[in-house]
Amino acid sequence: MPGVLPDATARGAVQNARLPGASRPSRRKINHRYLLFLAPALVLFAVFQAYPIVRSLILSFQSREGGELAWVGFRQYERLIGDPNFWLALGNTLIILVIQVPLMLLIALVVASALRSSYVKLKTGFRLIYFLPAVTALLAYAIVFRALLNGDSGVANQIIGMFGVEPINWLGDPFWARVSLISAVTWRWMGYNMVIMLAGMSSIDPSVREAATMDGANAGQTFRYITVPLLKPVILFCVVTSTIGTLQMFDEPYILTQGGPAGATLTIVLYLYRTAFKSLDFGYASAIAWVLVIIVMIIALIQMRLLRDKDDE
Known part of the structure; x- marks a missing residue:
């Protein structure tokens, strides 16, 4: 039938065709937009959850000696x-x-x-x-x-x-x-x-x-x-x-x-x-x-x- 593409390959070619000067949508920009929405929650999680967890783990291997923290290894766990x-x-x-x-x-x-x-x-x-x-x-x-x-x-x-x-x-x-x-x-x-x-x-x-x-x-x-x-x-x-x-x-x-x-x-x-x-x-x-x-x-x-x-x- 005149005017109708015979197969899916041709239809895909038409769908993927771009006008001169047209640019593909940037997947990277879309991801950046998602991160903007997630940023407040990620910052709160990092400051009030992730950092205290990591800091407490490091602190469990330290002890205050002479007013300063010193690395003592597993001494706290042995205690x-x-x-x-x-x-x-x-x-x-x-x-x-x-x-x-x-x-x-x-x-x-x-x-x-x-x-x-x-x-x-x-x-x-x-x-x-x-x-x-x-x-x-x-x-x-x-x-x-x-x-x-x-x-x-x-x-x-x-x-x-x-x-x-x-x-x-x-x-x-x-x-x-x-x-x-x-x-x-x-x-x-x-x-x-x-x-x-x-x-x-x-x-x-x-x-x-x-x-x-x-x-x-x-x-x-x-x-x-x-x-x-x-x-x-x-x-x-x-x-x-x-x-x-x-x-x-x-x-x-x-x-x-x-x-x-x-x-x-x-x-x-x-x-x-x-x-x-x-x-x-x-x-x-x-x-x-x-x-x-x-x-x-x-x-x-x-x-x-x-x-x-x-x-x-």
Whole structure:
């Protein structure tokens, strides 16, 4: 047919044709435009994230001697091995981690499953109530728990006193101080994880549960053999993020117990803070920080290895 190019090659030639003097669009200029938009975020990241990370790593190999920083190699890390306060703080943190994270996630999983039940009314209100602690101001949250756990006139002791139980020194006894800390952290972050699990449950195809019900599975069996396995990626996410958060715990022990009594609630980040900003030993504090980073990475990798699906191996 006259006027029509016979093949794709000819059509491509016409499309690639350029008028005299016309220039090809500069890919390099387009990339520069993208960088202009990214520049503010890149500058903020470099100044407030990348530089402090690199600087702390360098600082962990240095020590202040005679008013000046001197290179000491791995001496700061060797100092950690013989530091009883470091091992006390690490042990306290791991004890809280082993108890608090499974307890919090189990409660979050049960509550999320209950809120999907048809027997529960006002679901939106309950979701809001459970999530509110996660966005509560830290100061208000600490004041509330100090009032609840006051050894003399606290609400908690008044409640157990109604049942004839002797008052408990919640924040002054090593055992109960840990219990109080675990309870406070669980109360604050349970709703956050519940919302994540609730979103994961909403993405499960209802026909899967219906098929299990038609096969004779009750609610408990459906939850155990259908909901939990399909929710495993979400549970893994909650486990890893909660573990990292607990290993970095600082606010609660700092405000509620100051690491006491007798160091029972001294966490590794609280010890890092004391070393850096009270003892002004920034090199040793940087070494503690990098050891914590390594511990977090190891525990997260172990959790991901244990909880990931066998089909992914």
